[in-house]
Amino acid sequence: MKNPDPLPSRAVRWPVWIVAALVLLSGLFLTLGGVYLAVLGGSLYFVVAGLGLLVSGWLMARGRPAGAWLFLVVMLATLVWAVWDAGLEFWPLVSRLFAFGVISVLVALVYPLLVRTTGERAGRGAYVLAGVTALALIVAGAYAFVPSHIVAAQGPAPSFQPVAQGQGQTEWRHWGGTTAGDRFARLDQINRDNVKNLQVAWTAHTGDIPVSTGAGAEDQNTPLQIDDTLYVCTPYSKVIALDVDTGKERWRFDAKGKAPSWQRCRGLGYHADEGAPDATQSSGAAIDVDNAVPGVCTRRLYLPTVDARLIALNADDGQPCAGFGDNGTVDLSQGMGEIPFGWYQQTSTPLVAGDLVVVGGRVADNWAVDEPPGVVRAFDARTGALVWAWDSGNPAITKEPPPGGTYSRGAPNVWAAMAYDPELNLVYLPTGNRTPDFFGGLRTEDDGRYSSSVVAVDAATGAVRWHFQMTHHDLWDFDIPAQPLLYDVPDGKGGTLPALVQVTKQGEIFMLNRVTGEPIAEVEERPVPQGDLPGERYSPTQPYSVGMPSIGNTTLVESDMWGATPFDQLLCRITFKTMRHEGVYTPPGLDWGLQMPGSLGGMNWGGVSVDPNNHLMFVNDMRLGLANYMIPRDKMPSNASGIEMGAVPQVGTPYGAMRQRFLSQLGIPCQKPPFGTMTAIDLETRQIVWQVPVGTVKDTGPLGIRMGLPIPIGMPTLGPSLATQSGLVFFAGTQDFYLRAFDAATGKEIWKSRLPVGSQSGPMTYVSPKTGKQYVVINAGGARQSPERGDYIIAYALPD
Template identity: 35%
Template sequence: MTRKIAQGTKKLRTLASLATLFVIPSVLVATREAVYAAEHTKPAQTATPQQTTDWPVYGGQPENDHYSSLTQINKNNVSKLQVAWSFDSNEVGGLQTSPLIVGRMLYAYTPTQKIIALNAATGKTVWTYDSGVKGTQPGRGLTFWKQGAETRLFAGVMNFLYALDPATGKPIDSFGEHGRIDLRKNLRGDYREQSIVLTTPGVIYKNLIIVGGRNPETLPSPPGDIRAFDVRTGALQWAFHTIPHPGEFGYETWPEKAYLTSGAANNWAGMAVDVNRGIVYAPTGSSVSDFYGGDRIGDDLFANTLLALDAATGKRLWHFQGVHHDIWDRDFPSPPSLLTVQHDGQRVDALAQTTKQGYLYLFDRVTGKPLFPIEERPVPESNVPGEKTSPTQPRPTHPEPLGRQILTNQMLTERTPAAHQFALDKFQTMRSEGQFVPLSVGKQTIVFPGFDGGAEWGGSAVDPRTGVIYVNTNEMAWTGGLVENKGSASAGETTYRSLCVVCHGVNREGAPPAFPSLVGVGQRLSDSEISSTVRQGKGRMPAFTSLNDEALTALLEYVKHGPSSAPGAKSDKVELASANAANGQSYEFTGYRKFLDQDGYPAISPPWGTLNAIDLNTGKYLWKIPFGEYPELAASGMKNTGSENYGGPVVTAGGLLFIGATIYDRKMHAYDSETGKLLWQFELPLAGLATPATYMVDGKQYVVIAAGGGRDPKSSSGGRYIAFALP
């Protein structure tokens, strides 16, 4: 059933609600276990030969700390690492998966979201499960559950959540509808018209699996309810409405009845769990539409909010909204990390949350009290008709932001004199005033750090022994703007401007490679291929299942031929579908644009990506280094520039920080976690745009990463897993 939250009486714009918490005793589930009875080995805190130390949860443990106590691979011998085994799925498309390792089994995805089980010591295939549903969205990980001798492996494939037998890969028929549940159901209206996919795995609390999902970033989009399902039956146990219903806390921060039409405010990045206290921490993203909020005036709780929920019931315990009335797509991009710090002479169980704008927040995880002060700072007001922005936005006083916060003409590229002049000429046409500057009509605004962070979905690693957090970030500048929606000549154009313009731009030119151009797409793809992509989504593109056949046909004509195509006759069905798609938006986003020079390199001065270590006991940086580089620039002497990077780090008790993530140089790295010194690196066949995992089998420690590429237009994509170990 759906849980209703009693309406609060405190001010809704609060830095954190200090609600009293009930401590719920619990036992740790989804911990270290074996799968095959014939290969079963008991877990141990200190691994010895014939024993296994696992990586049983996305993020390492329920706390999402990305930490391992293993020490066999350490600072003294990491330079000797070599490939122990590799697995090639022989598929294209890229990978973002952090695999699970339980006993002697490694569980992961292929690029088309087949689920595979490999022997964790050899990389040999044990089983493969093909659901018959082609995965076109990222699959970042799976979820493992165990109680007694009973085990289940949960896998999201598009809008379905499957429960598999970990030993055989076969669906468990008693779960949901013959082994799966459809996450489109129980949201709003006709479930067949909803679009939601599970890209980041759910988390386990006792006999519940708690999930969010990825929603479209344009209307129509379903609400981003956070839901808990019974692990055995698949029955819905509770749902938290991130767009509040009448009588629920936060309802007044939206227009009346917004819950019937507004969408998203979803947890797409994943969650962390305090198992002992029974609290699940779920950060949410923005509500739609991302860049114009004239139809959702107000602060829009619980969009862009870090939520602490009672894991057993879904009741809100406390919350912190990181962006009020977001019009910059400033989602919380990753699960929080749980750790313990020294604060004011006491040990405090804390929570660290990163952001796209480069802020890092630290809270008492029980009360929600900020451990470093958070200030509500005045920000510019929007001058776009119909828009009403928040007068203030929060910012922590410590730590200092992970990246530069405002781009000036003194920070433009000096790669060549021509590149500098090109950047300067473009810069002088744009608005650059720092964080939370509302987008303008007719002029591009610089968003820095860009729409892809700051911090990103890979998440952070924390060392529970020291209270140090490790975060990789992007330091790229992007631009955005608005155009007035003056109506269009055809139903296809209306639908395009509502659903597609946010990524592919008003002129269908996109921002390659992340957002490809659609100019000439009819010469590259057939109508059926384009239709399939629209219906099912692909990569960063969500599925648009609400379009009827006539509306889709009209959209195809516009996508292929642009506004020069004849408008044609409009049937009632096309008109209705187009009107539903547009949803009365007065202004539209011009599309994502990176601020690049004429040769495609960042138009700003380095670093373009960094790796950071921060002592959360004090809020002070221990080290910061450029992270990644362009091989062709490095060959010409321009080294250590940093670069875009996706996928997070892993920290170990052996004093090491393992991370892949860099797009262009395709390196897997090992750093000294105390100093940031590079100790070892290996050039992968494809970029490792995923978070690694480390584990031990039969006394040997392994580090494994998914190498799939897919973001560098000069390189191919695929689906490989590569494991390293000492000789």
């Protein structure tokens, strides 16, 4: 007779009970959550699997081997379902299978103990199964560390010709390399073969550590290099001049800028009078700063401050240029009306267009309807005199507003970097939205004419030559976020077309004729969902750039939901099914709606870089959704602010708005990876050449806990890239602490260097006029999501 005692000894009982409890708890979670998901119209898998696990766990707790066999059935069914639901994509399968694989190993290991309760002896099959499953988990875990392309390069690799004698880049005078925004360096001393030998040449410190609380300070600077001096600006409106070969400080200027939030300086402007002397004498010695004539400037730096000033500095000694504005300063609050503290400031680089310096400004979008104007102004680069103003709300105002008046309050602004074509003498303005962002029922057609558009204005007068709108009646904060790229694209007939390429937050890329504004790549007006919010109106269509690739903006479905385990994946599925999601242009309403991409993008302020020799454009993106709903005015919380996430007041409209990132309870994006990529696009064929995930979880992870694992899942990116003629793409705007170099031909990561903290800054490269050595320089002040901050400027070079 078999032993009737299910578990004859405590030593045998406790491992089984632990595993049974784990299976029971898993089954209970999946059953309860699965029932709710099924009620919402979601997948039935979770409730079925949950019930199977409940029975399996109960049987094992009773000492029945049948419980293990039932678990095996559930696991095999899960495997079939996972492949049916997710296909053969690695990360979606990991979410569905890995945790259950771990439990499978435990069940297999206790199976012989269960068999002993029947008075029989188990064979070795369970241990073999446990070993095979464990081996599969180890292989999957190891594969998670292997970088893989999303789109692999095909066909012949592009060639990278050496820089012709005397044609190399000598300076980096503009934030985007040139006013065309190409971020391309005609340098080849550092190339694909020797980049592995790069090492730190020098490190400097700004002494200005950005403190990030909410939408606080961020170091997002791209330095300028003029002759033998490097110029950087800090989040708190300081400028520092450094020797390009040593990083030794030459001078610094402190504008003593004050702002309650959004402190940053992405870049400086630079202007030199024709025939102005270089910063060094023919002997190579530095100018004698102590004996420089105060206020006399032939070479000027333009600092945009966080408290709405434009300051011109002598590039030689850092002193304000007395002949510019009022002793070196133009007060940008003039003509703006009331500006509450922090509601208007400069965040992007001034555009130096010939002898003009052109500025827009960031407006705190969602406080109220009566916010500061979004006027764009051009000043004489030498005197600071106002040359023209472009007020989208009142084009009749072309300079100062009339006495007692202001520029148009709440009109669309230009906060991103602008571009300039000197041959056409056109300035290209990427515009934002009329405030506030998420309710447009009070906007007139005139209010929205120039919003979320690229507007080409005459550099001499500010008069509009053309405009192209990329979001109609924008209710999603789809400001045009990045500097337009000005590039001559092949026309297929042996010639070229003058193009403007614009990346957007919604993951669309537009290619327009920069002379006329007409699309070069086809744009199609498509019907979009219509909302039902009382008092709101909706555009029936939106422009889709069907002639160019779209990046990261596919309409999500339930099977796109993801999690580190099946449990948080289930919660994400439940959250998804409780929201309304109708694609990119899901209109805000009184219920939860999911906007994907969210208001951070898609693509953001970093823009693109280009290899013009091979017509390759490099685009980095982030894939973060935004969950939102509108709040009737009488239900608005009193502590609502207009900064980043949470409730925003939108005073003057019938509604405030709630905004939250679409994240799991573990703080991980709810949709499947990647969450950030780098993409190469052929501007001739207008096709993706390659696409790779960028960034690892080494310095981030669930609940904000650093995992310390270099798993290249692809994390949200923020910041500019840099392309070189030697076939390299440099990038540092990841959530882990690295500066990376990619092979421009394939997207393969071929070098990286660990940074002391993360970076959101633009890499820049130059050749020293004194030593002939090429350097790559990066600011490292901290990644956006990380509390770890620094004040580093790091230069890399090849060893001597």
